[in-house]
Amino acid sequence: MRQLLLSRAWIAGYALLAIAILAVPVAIDDPYLLNKFARYLIFATLAVALSLSWGYTGILNLGQAVSFGLGSYCMAMALKLKTMPIQTGTGGLPDFMVWNNVPSLPWFWQPFHSIGVAIAAGIAVPVGLALILGWFIFRARVAGVYVSIITLALLVIINLLIIDQQRFTGGFNGLTDLSDLQVMGIDFDPYSAATYYLAAGALILSLIVGLAIINSKTGLIMQAIRDDETRVRYFGYDVAAYQIFALSVSAGISGVAGMLYAVVMAFASPTFLSVQLSLSIVIWCAVGGRASLIGAAIGALLVTGIQGSLSETPIFLNTWLLIMGALFVAVVLLLPKGLISLVQSAITLFSRPVADRTATPVNKTMVG
Amino acid sequence: MVEAFNQILNGLSIASILLLVSLGLAIIYGSMGVINLAHGDFLMLGAYAVWFLQSTFGIGLLPCLGLVFVIVGLVGWAIERTLIRHLYGRPLDTLLATWGIGIILQQAIRLSAGAELRYVKMPDYLINPINLFGTDISAYRLMIFGVTLALLVATYLLIFRSNFGMRLRAVTQNAEISRCFGINVSQVYALTFAYGAGLAGLAGALVSPLKSVSPDMGTGYVVDAFLVVVMGGVQSLFGTVASAGMLGQLSTWFAFVSNDTLARALVFSLVLVMIRFRPQGLFVTQVRRG
Numbered sequence: 294m295r296q297l298l299l300s301r302a303w304i305a306g307y308a309l310l311a312i313a314i315l316a317v318p319v320a321i322d323d324p325y326l327l328n329k330f331a332r333y334l335i336f337a338t339l340a341v342a343l344s345l346s347w348g349y350t351g352i353l354n355l356g357q358a359v360s361f362g363l364g365s366y367c368m369a370m371a372l373k374l375k376t377m378p379i380q381t382g383t384g385g386l387p388d389f390m391v392w393n394n395v396p397s398l399p400w401f402w403q404p405f406h407s408i409g410v411a412i413a414a415g416i417a418v419p420v421g422l423a424l425i426l427g428w429f430i431f432r433a434r435v436a437g438v439y440v441s442i443i444t445l446a447l448l449v450i451i452n453l454l455i456i457d458q459q460r461f462t463g464g465f466n467g468l469t470d471l472s473d474l475q476v477m478g479i480d481f482d483p484y485s486a487a488t489y490y491l492a493a494g495a496l497i498l499s500l501i502v503g504l505a506i507i508n509s510k511t512g513l514i515m516q517a518i519r520d521d522e523t524r525v526r527y528f529g530y531d532v533a534a535y536q537i538f539a540l541s542v543s544a545g546i547s548g549v550a551g552m553l554y555a556v557v558m559a560f561a562s563p564t565f566l567s568v569q570l571s572l573s574i575v576i577w578c579a580v581g582g583r584a585s586l587i588g589a590a591i592g593a594l595l596v597t598g599i600q601g602s603l604s605e606t607p608i609f610l611n612t613w614l615l616i617m618g619a620l621f622v623a624v625v626l627l628l629p630k631g632l633i634s635l636v637q638s639a640i641t642l643f644s645r646p647v648a649d650r651t652a653t654p655v656n657k658t659m660v661g
Numbered sequence: 662m663v664e665a666f667n668q669i670l671n672g673l674s675i676a677s678i679l680l681l682v683s684l685g686l687a688i689i690y691g692s693m694g695v696i697n698l699a700h701g702d703f704l705m706l707g708a709y710a711v712w713f714l715q716s717t718f719g720i721g722l723l724p725c726l727g728l729v730f731v732i733v734g735l736v737g738w739a740i741e742r743t744l745i746r747h748l749y750g751r752p753l754d755t756l757l758a759t760w761g762i763g764i765i766l767q768q769a770i771r772l773s774a775g776a777e778l779r780y781v782k783m784p785d786y787l788i789n790p791i792n793l794f795g796t797d798i799s800a801y802r803l804m805i806f807g808v809t810l811a812l813l814v815a816t817y818l819l820i821f822r823s824n825f826g827m828r829l830r831a832v833t834q835n836a837e838i839s840r841c842f843g844i845n846v847s848q849v850y851a852l853t854f855a856y857g858a859g860l861a862g863l864a865g866a867l868v869s870p871l872k873s874v875s876p877d878m879g880t881g882y883v884v885d886a887f888l889v890v891v892m893g894g895v896q897s898l899f900g901t902v903a904s905a906g907m908l909g910q911l912s913t914w915f916a917f918v919s920n921d922t923l924a925r926a927l928v929f930s931l932v933l934v935m936i937r938f939r940p941q942g943l944f945v946t947q948v949r950r951g
Contacts, residue, residue, distance in 0.1 A: 353753060429933050433940040438696045438752050442887045443933065449884045450929045457922035568880050572760060579757065611772055618765035625757045626747055 302640050307500060307587055314493045324484035331483075331492040331557050333597045335550045338496045340577040340593035341586050342546035345503050347575075348583035349512065350539035351437075351519030356444035357574045359451055360419035360544040362566030364551025366455075366462070367418060369561035370402060371411030372471035388470075393460040402461070408476060415552040416545050423544035427537035434533070436522060445568070452566045467562025474556045483557050492553050496590065499546045503586045506542065515539055576621045582631025592631060596620075667796045668913050674802040676909025677809040678868060680902060683886035684816060685860030687901040690890060692833040693850055695745060696756040699763035700886060701879025703858045707733050707865025708874040709770055712779045722784050722870065726808075729866045730859040737858020741851045749836075749850070763879070771876040781869040805867050812860065817898065819856075829853055888932050894942025904942075908932075 317330055339361055346352040373387050386398060404410045430443055455462045463469070474481040481488045506512045514535050517525045526532050555561045564570065573596075581592015600617070603609035609616075624631065686700045697703075710729045714720045720728075740762060748755045783801055790797040820826040831839040832849045840846050864882075872878070885908075893904030908928055915924035 353756075426933075429937045433937045435936060435940050438756055439891065439936075439940075441753070441756055442696070442891060443936070446884045446888055446929055446932075449880065450926050453922045454926055457920070572764065575757065575760070612768075614764055614768035615772075618761045618763075618768065621761035621764070622744060622758050625754050625761065626744065629754065 303587070307504070310587060310590065311497050311500075314496065315490075317493075318486040318489050327486060327489045328484045328557060329601060331489045332554070333594050333601070334489075334492040334496045335554050335557065336574075336577065336597050337590040337593040338492075338499045338550040338553075339547055339574050340581065340589040341496070341499045341503055342543040342550065343574050343578045344583055344586050344589035345506065345546070346539045346543035347578060348585065348589065349507055349519060350515040350536060351522070352536060352540055352543075353438075353441045353575070354444045354540065354543065355441045355571055355575065356446075356448035356451075357543070357547055358566050358568075358571040359444075359448050360423065360547035361551040361554070361570070362451070362455075362561075362563075363419045363422065364415040364548030365555040365561040365565045366468065366551075367405070367411050367415035367548075368474070368552035368555040369468040369471055370405040371408050372474060372555065372559075373468050374402070374406055375408075375472040375475075376470060387463075387468075389463045389466070389468075390460065395460050399461055408474070412552065416548045419544040419548035419551075420541045423541040424537060427533075427540045431533035431536040431540075445571070448566060448568060448571055452563055452568075455563050455566065463562075465563060467560055467565075468555075469560045469562075471555065471559045471561075473559075481556055483559050488557060492557065495549055495553055499549070500586055500590065502542075502546070507586070511535065511538070573617075576617060576624075578631075579621060579624050580631055582633030582637075584630065585633040585637075588631055588633030588636075591633070595632075663796055666794065668917055669910070670793070670796065670798055672910035672913035673906075674799075674806060674909075675912050676906045677802075677806040678864075678871075679885060679889050679909050680905035681805065681809045681812065681864040681867060682861070682882050683889040683901055683905060684812065685857035685864070686883075686886045687890050687893070687898070688816065688820075688860070689854055689857035691896045691898075692829055692853055694749070694752055694755075695759070695854070696752055697759050697854075697857070698756055698883060699740070699759040699766060700857075700861050701881070701883030702763040702766040703733050703737060703861035703879075704865035704868075704882050705770065705874075705876065705879040706736060706766060707862030708781065708869035708878065709774055709779070709865075710862065711866040711869050712781050712874050713774070715781060716779075722781065722866070726863060726866055729862050733862025733865075734855040734859030737861075738851055738855035740858075741854035745854060746847060746850065767876045767879070774876075776876060778873040778875050780873055783870040801870065808863075808867060812863070813902065816860075820898070825849070825852070888929065892932050892935060892942060897942070900942055 314334065318327060321327060321330070339357065342360075343354060343357050346354050376387075386395065390398070404414070426444070426447065430440055435443070456464055459465075473483070479487055481491060507515070514525060514530055515538075518532055518535055522532055551565065554565065574593075577593035577596050578589045579592070580596055581590065582588025596617075600613060603616075604613055628634065630637075682704065685703070686697060689695050689697050689700075707729050710732050711722060711725050714725045714728065715722065744758055744762065745755060748758055787801040787804055789800060791800045791803060792798075793803075818826075820829060828839070828844045828849050831842070831844060832846050836846050839849075865879075868882075889901060889905050889908055892908065893900030893902075911928050911931065912921075912924050915927045919927070
């Protein structure tokens, strides 16, 4: 009974968030603001992805931006090729390849003439990388901080590689001057409501997928792994398989977020795979509450929203990183479960008179 | 033949820098269980300290070293006293908190010293290369090699031959029982952290003339340092030395056939493959968990 009530409270929370997100374009007609909000929604999707692996499975992936960046490059490659008639060298080469004396379109660029392939790749490439990485580290029973260090190293190295291979990736500048994404006759102009709804849809979908996973048996085992890996192993479960699954799902969602980000920003650059972005994702999750999908999403919306409004004043533009760092340290020290833990305890208090008093506390993290 | 010898010397030079950068990290992690992601930023502080002392007071690089060690060590000590000491036994939280601290340090430097690249002058008497067995080798790199060796010996003596080292090793084995024997555990931790931070500062000071100095220079170094520590195994000073040596040689040889970035990617892939088959590190015979 009590668990049911708690579930209802959380479902109401999720529904409210979804409605609020979808209602934004009705209230706001400013294309610039819509574009900005679409960016925040994409960041929230990223936070949800990290929450699945970090908050629910105990895999602190400091290289979350790898999946995000790879997704964005996949989309950007396709959108770059769509600009062909305007910016072209001989044989329809992207402009930066002409500048770098690349004779013809490299083989791995060829499939990206098709948007469908690009979208598939934007998910498949990050997931594939996560599968390989997961196989190496989780099959070796590497756990905890080692996972974090390895994912961080991976991030730094892929970032360097992309900058280094300027001939094929555009180097520091990345892929710029992209065309709009056009699917099924809809033109996703970065400043349109259509693009906003695309980002909103991705966030809501990722929340639904995430909820479905964490409320399934698989999700229960993931949380058990987070709490005590060894015990789960003693029960006979293949711990590594679940960890690889969580890392891959998280990578897939991040890939989708990355693709959308390329559409919304109309470029892709190595900053999408920066250590700073990865750190930001961790901070959003930590502030909102990593062991709660909605907490992570709201954490991202809150922090990026505040950042967006503060960075318009020059004083805060410089001190923002200081504030962010201090906020992060404070949350780690004082509120390890994030802001959502305040809400969780409030709901528990509120539901107590209604519910069976003798009931043992339920695991609230499962639903929320 | 001369070419190969040259490559080996290059590898040794890179290895000595790697060891220099990872020594402090290894000590802090190995004995305190703190994952110090701000290590790279301590290194950056060291580089800026040299730049500041050199450009403001005109002090040469080598006379600066002692001062830099003390300054960065003090910063480390203050951070341990205010923040890290609340986080013992929670390695993941130390990682997060030190990441936040790193960002704060970076931004503080960016605001006070400026975001532009800074350059530190190499001492005049070390600019000319020295001819060693028929190949020219940079005197400065030779000096780094010497300093690294000296620091290694000093660290060995400090940990295995001094009273403080004995207390540190006791605390590493069991902090509770050490406390019962009257060892001031929190003081040992604070000094160890300060020592590790000081070493990072020295590393930063020594690498500063080789590359430009910038607020985010630490990130690359901290990743390299972690690769060294992960490869060598966390609780072995010997492992750190051996793994720095191996990675140094590997990087030079890979870089010889490709370029620096591809070499780093290759080295990382190798470390990843190594972890799959020997997760406890290459040079650890006994695994202690918990």
